[in-house]
Amino acid sequence: MRLAHWLVALSVIALIATGWLVKLAPSVADSASDYHDLAGIGLTLGLILRVWLLFFGTGPAHWKALIPVRADFPKMGMMLRFYLTMGKSPQPKWYAHNPLWAPVYLLVLIILVVQALTGLLMETHTVVMWGFYLPSVHDVWSTVILVFACLHVIAVVLHDAKGTAADVSAMINGHRIFIVEDADTMPTQNIQTISLEQIRKPR
Numbered sequence: 433m434r435l436a437h438w439l440v441a442l443s444v445i446a447l448i449a450t451g452w453l454v455k456l457a458p459s460v461a462d463s464a465s466d467y468h469d470l471a472g473i474g475l476t477l478g479l480i481l482r483v484w485l486l487f488f489g490t491g492p493a494h495w496k497a498l499i500p501v502r503a504d505f506p507k508m509g510m511m512l513r514f515y516l517t518m519g520k521s522p523q524p525k526w527y528a529h530n531p532l533w534a535p536v537y538l539l540v541l542i543i544l545v546v547q548a549l550t551g552l553l554m555e556t557h558t559v560v561m562w563g564f565y566l567p568s569v570h571d572v573w574s575t576v577i578l579v580f581a582c583l584h585v586i587a588v589v590l591h592d593a594k595g596t597a598a599d600v601s602a603m604i605n606g607h608r609i610f611i612v613e614d615a616d617t618m619p620t621q622n623i624q625t626i627s628l629e630q631i632r633k634p635r
Contacts, residue, residue, distance in 0.1 A: 433485065435478075439477055442474065444544075444581060446474070483545070486541075498534045498535060498537055507526065508532045511523070515532075523594065533584075550570045554567065
């Protein structure tokens with residue numbers, strides 16, 4: 433999971449930078465185009481690994497972990513309030529994927545696959561497919577990916593700064609912090625007690 437994440441993340445950074453140079457800096461366009469192709473190979477390898485994990489991985493790597501269930505909807509609302517209040521509202525707890533972002537991750541993976549395919553087709557000098565002008569499609573979705581990447585980084589930093597998890601270190605070293613409430617500190621109204629008079633003696 434982490435290998436796929438960093439292959440995709442670093443490749444996307446390189447692709448955005450080199451794509452910008454190809455489009456707006458003619459003096460270095462040729463060199464930037466070569467690096468763009470190399471970054472595209474990195475993205476393709478990362479996507480192949482991540483898509484393989486979607487279908488053959490287990491736990492949070494599987495595609496089912498990215499589809500919200502009924503129990504996730506209250507957490508999604510809490511997560512949205514956490515963002516809107518810039519971390520002042522309580523952050524819900526989750527195991528692997530942020531409940532609000534999980535379906536977005538799946539959508540972004542699909543967009544990245546589209547980007548990889550359109551980039552590959554343009555390399556073969558195919559610019560129109562099914563009535564779509566591929567360079568325009570590529571440009572539009574690259575902007576969407578850039579916005580998502582910026583929001584993703586801001587969100588992760590906010591999680592670590594204001595929440596109780598450790599998303600940054602989890603993606604770097606594979607370890608994540610979980611806060612477990614001690615039974616002694618739990619509210620007493622949540623603890624069911626039983627008196628000695630209620631205990632029946634065996635006959």
